Amino acid sequence: MNYPVWQLGFPGGLLIAAVAVLHVFISHFAIGGGAYLVLTERRAYSHNDSELLGYVRLHSKFFVLLTVVLGAVTGVGIWFTIGLVSPEATSSLIHTFVWGWAIEWVLFFVEIAAALIYAYHWDTLDRQTHLIVGWIYFVAAWASLVVINGIITYMLTPGRWLETGNFWDGFFNPTYWPSLFIRTAMAVGLAGIFGLVTAMWEPSPLRERVVRWAGWWLVLGIASLLPLSRWYFHDFPSYSRAYFSGMYTAVHHALLGGAVCTGVALALALVFALIRPKLMNPVVVAVLLVAGISVMATGEYLREFSRYPYVINSYIYANDIRVGQVESIVANGVAKASPWVEGSADDPHAYGRELFVIECGSCHSVAGYRAMRKITRGWDAKFASEILLHLPAVRETMPPFVGDEHDRAALGRYLASLMPATPSGANEKELGQQVFAIHCALCHSVGGQRRPLDLKGTDPEGIAGMLGTLGDINPDMPPFTGTDAEGHALAVYLSDPRQ
Ligand code: HEC
Ligand code: HEC
Numbered sequence: 001m002n003y004p005v006w007q008l009g010f011p012g013g014l015l016i017a018a019v020a021v022l023h024v025f026i027s028h029f030a031i032g033g034g035a036y037l038v039l040t041e042r043r044a045y046s047h048n049d050s051e052l053l054g055y056v057r058l059h060s061k062f063f064v065l066l067t068v069v070l071g072a073v074t075g076v077g078i079w080f081t082i083g084l085v086s087p088e089a090t091s092s093l094i095h096t097f098v099w100g101w102a103i104e105w106v107l108f109f110v111e112i113a114a115a116l117i118y119a120y121h122w123d124t125l126d127r128q129t130h131l132i133v134g135w136i137y138f139v140a141a142w143a144s145l146v147v148i149n150g151i152i153t154y155m156l157t158p159g160r161w162l163e164t165g166n167f168w169d170g171f172f173n174p175t176y177w178p179s180l181f182i183r184t185a186m187a188v189g190l191a192g193i194f195g196l197v198t199a200m201w202e203p204s205p206l207r208e209r210v211v212r213w214a215g216w217w218l219v220l221g222i223a224s225l226l227p228l229s230r231w232y233f234h235d236f237p238s239y240s241r242a243y244f245s246g247m248y249t250a251v252h253h254a255l256l257g258g259a260v261c262t263g264v265a266l267a268l269a270l271v272f273a274l275i276r277p278k279l280m281n282p283v284v285v286a287v288l289l290v291a292g293i294s295v296m297a298t299g300e301y302l303r304e305f306s307r308y309p310y311v312i313n314s315y316i317y318a319n320d321i322r323v324g325q326v327e328s329i330v331a332n333g334v335a336k337a338s339p340w341v342e343g344s345a346d347d348p349h350a351y352g353r354e355l356f357v358i359e360c361g362s363c364h365s366v367a368g369y370r371a372m373r374k375i376t377r378g379w380d381a382k383f384a385s386e387i388l389l390h391l392p393a394v395r396e397t398m399p400p401f402v403g404d405e406h407d408r409a410a411l412g413r414y415l416a417s418l419m420p421a422t423p424s425g426a427n428e429k430e431l432g433q434q435v436f437a438i439h440c441a442l443c444h445s446v447g448g449q450r451r452p453l454d455l456k457g458t459d460p461e462g463i464a465g466m467l468g469t470l471g472d473i474n475p476d477m478p479p480f481t482g483t484d485a486e487g488h489a490l491a492v493y494l495s496d497p498r499q
Contacts, residue, residue, distance in 0.1 A: 001321060001329070003087035004340040005358050010365045012085030013304070013318075019081050021297045023074035025190070028183060028296070030067035030111075031141045032191030036217060037063060037118070038134035040195075043213070045127060051206045057122050059198040064119040068112055075108075085362070088320040089311045096161075096170060097151050104147045111140040145183055153179045155312050156303060157237060162314055178232035185228055186296060189221020189265075193292050196273065196285045208277040215273025218288070222266045225295070237313060239396060240306035247449060248397075251305055258298035265291040308363075308397035317399035319362045326402050333404040334358065352414025355407055363398075366418065378421040378438040385412025386478035387442065393476035394442045423486060432493025435486045443477075446499050455494040463491035 008015065037060050044053035083090045094101065114137035122130065150171035154161065161170030195214025199207050233241065243251050265288055272280045311318045321329070325337065334355060335343045341354060356372070364370045376384065385408050387394065388401040401408060423438060425431035436446070444451045455463055466473070467480040467487045480487060493499070 001088065001325065001334070001338040001341075001358070003338075005354075005361075006084045007357050007361070008085075011361065011363050011369055012081075013362060014369060016078070016081050016085055017297075017301065017304070019074060019077045021293070021300060023071070023078050024300055025293055025296055026067060026071045026074055027145075028187040029190040029194060030071055031138070031145055031184075032187035032189070032217070032221070033063050033067065033194045034115075034134070034138035034141050035188070036191035036195055036214075038131060038138055040213070041134060042131060049209075052209065055198070055202055055206060055210060058201075060119045060122075062198070063194065064115045068115055072112075086311055086320045088322060089316045092312065092316060093151060093155075097154075097167070099167070100147055100151055100171065104144055107140045107144040107147065111137060111144060114140060142184070142187075145187070146180065149180045149183060150176055156240075156307050157235065158313050158315060174235045175232060178228060178235055182225065182228045182232055182299070185221050185224045186299075187221075189218050189225075190292060190296075192216070192218025192221055192269070192273075193285075193288055196280065196288060199280070200282050200285055204278075208280075211273050211277040211280045215269050215277065218269040218273065219266065222262055222269065222295075225262060229299075236306055240308070243306060243308075243397070244302075248305075251302065254298050254301055254305075258295055258302070261291040261294040261298070265295070305397070309392070309399040319359050319399055321359070321399065321402055326400070329402045330404060334402070334407050348410050349414060349417065352410040352412075352417075355403065355411040356414055359399075359401060359403075359411070372415065373418045375442075376415045377419045378423055378434070379416045379419075380481060381409070381413045381416040383439065383478070383481040384415040385409050386481065388412060390443075390476055390478055423482075425489070428489045428492045429496055431486070432489035432491070435482055435490040436493055439480060439482060439490070446494075453494065456497045456499065458495045460488070460491040460495045463494055464488050467491070 006012065037056055040052065041056045043049070044056060079090075114133050117125075118130070118133045118137050121133070125133065150173070153175040154170045154173050157174040158170055159173040160166070161173065192214045195210060195217060199210035199214060202210060233244070244255065246252055268284055268288055268291075272284045307313060307318070309318055310316060310323075311320065314323060316322050329337045335341045341358070343351065356366075360372065364372050364375075367373050379387075388408050388411060391398040392400055401411070403411070423431055423434035425434055436444075440453070444453045446453055464487050467490070470477040471479055480490075482490070
């Protein structure tokens with residue numbers, strides 16, 4: 001909490017995702033494409049296929065332009081966005097892996113230099129040297145994945161690093177190997193897509209030859225994704241594996257979408273590239289491209305979601321607050337923890353809003369993505385400040401609220417001001433249903449998956465009495481803050497056998 005908070009107006013994670021997905025796509029594509037170019041060149045020499053050689057020559061320039069320019073621009077773009085959205089985590093990553101980054105930058109330099117020589121020196125280098133330059137390009141590109149994979153996987157599973165603080169413990173962490181294989185498989189698949197896209201410019205019969213050759217890359221890449229993801233998932237932290245059990249609709253949809261895209265891509269590649277390459281056409285290639293990007297984006301999204309409530313597991317929360325700082329912030333208040341926070345004296349509402357941006361804004365917006373205005377409908381300030389004590393019980397994905405009593409009251413008042421509404425209904429049961437929606441539905445459902453409550457047929461007076469002692473039933477439950485009439489209506493609703 002040592003930096004000014006960048007107030008975007010929407011969760012910064014979305015911005016990182018937009019830049020990152022593009023960069024991840026380009027960078028994996030650069031690795032696979034490198035191998036594809038060199039192996040295709042070698043194939044052309046060994047089959048004495050001058051048409052194929054002409055194809056590689058032509059597209060090597062297009063490839064280098066695309067990967068070097070877009071790769072560099074989006075890569076720098078990622079540094080800018082993560083530095084602004086999560087300065088604490090970015091600073092921590094730089095400090096922990098300073099030599100990793102240094103090696104990464106050297107590799108990047110080698111990669112770009114080799115790529116330029118490869119693309120522009122077809123005539124000045126002999127075949128053997130040209131192939132070697134191509135291999136240098138590919139090896140540097142893949143080695144940069146080998147390095148950055150250690151840092152990315154460390155964020156999800158820092159493993160023994162948490163106790164030892166040792167570089168290698170963090171680097172070769174529990175998800176290092178499966179992730180390296182998955183990313184390599186993605187790179188191979190994307191190289192196949194690159195081959196298919198470029199083949200569309202070629203006349204028959206070279207076109208069919210390239211389509212079938214590139215098709216093998218695509219099929220190999222996609223087909224290995226399923227077993228590799230199972231291995232990867234197996235090494236996830238156990239708490240985040242639970243996110244995949246259907247509790248979170250967003251995760252469920254992403255999994256389904258990713259599976260459909262993988263299946264469609266595999267089927268299309270088999271039919272249109274391997275079995276009937278004559279039928280391959282730009283429309284199918286476009287579908288494959290979109291499916292490829294979607295699979296990649298889904299994977300990144302699920303990996304990021306699995307990291308919740310942390311950005312670096314057990315070390316820094318997703319809202320950029322260090323776990324080690326929590327105790328002192330709870331004792332002394334947010335304003336004391338950061339020179340950038342303006343304090344509460346003049347305008348308590350503005351202070352509440354500031355706390356919202358700092359603690360909730362990385363994942364919630366006020367009115368758009370995971371809109372707070374919808375969530376807090378009908379909240380009163382007392383209820384809001386009580387809920388803040390139980391955020392991890394509301395959703396396991398959320399960090400705890402940190403701050404002193406004064407902060408909690410200020411944020412509570414701000415949240416309650418977003419969408420004031422008084423529960424009402426034509427009859428007592430309807431009123432009770434609304435009271436349930438406001439006070440209980442954050443954590444419970446009736447007949448659903450989330451902590452289902454089944455009090456059908458219970459005496460309403462008994463339930464109404466129990467509302468006064470919720471905290472005794474479970475310390476994770478906030479006290480009921482509604483009026484007596486609301487409590488009674490809630491009891492009637494919960495006991496109704498025909499809910
Ligand atoms: C690390 C990301 C993250 C942070 C930070 C975060 N939340 Fe959440 N929050 C979530 C996710 C994810 C959900 C679940 C959304 C879903 O179920 O689709 C959620 C859901 C909620 C819900 C329940 C919504 C419902 O539909 O019942 C409440 C209440 C809530 N958040 C309040 C807060 C408050 C207040 C803060 C700040 C003090 C906060 N959150 C900070 C990620 C976060
Ligand atoms: C912040 C989350 C949270 C809120 C809000 C909440 N509860 Fe709970 N409740 C829990 C937890 C945690 C348990 C423990 C059992 C579990 O984990 O399933 C629990 C258990 C219960 C139980 C006993 C177990 C059972 O299934 O019968 C009852 C009854 C109950 N809650 C009623 C309510 C009612 C009524 C409300 C609304 C006024 C409410 N709760 C609001 C978190 C919450």
